[in-house]
Amino acid sequence: MDTSDVENREERLEAEKQRLYEEIRTYPTPIAGCDQQFNYLLEQQARVVAELNRLRSAREATKGRS
DSSP: OOHHHHHHHHHHHHHHHHHHHHHHHTSOOOOTTTOHHHHHHHHHHHHHHHHHHHHHHHHHHHHHHO
């Protein structure tokens, strides 16, 4: 994957992260642990953040080798 592909993926993930944050922020008050859709949104958010962190770490490691 070249640098522009990584940057494009990072931009898409960042946009998705922001979309999820906004959806969670405006979600009707759930009953903690009982609302499956809310829990799904939280899981999706965690996955997106983890993937962004992985991409950024890989990019930093690549920069260190240059």
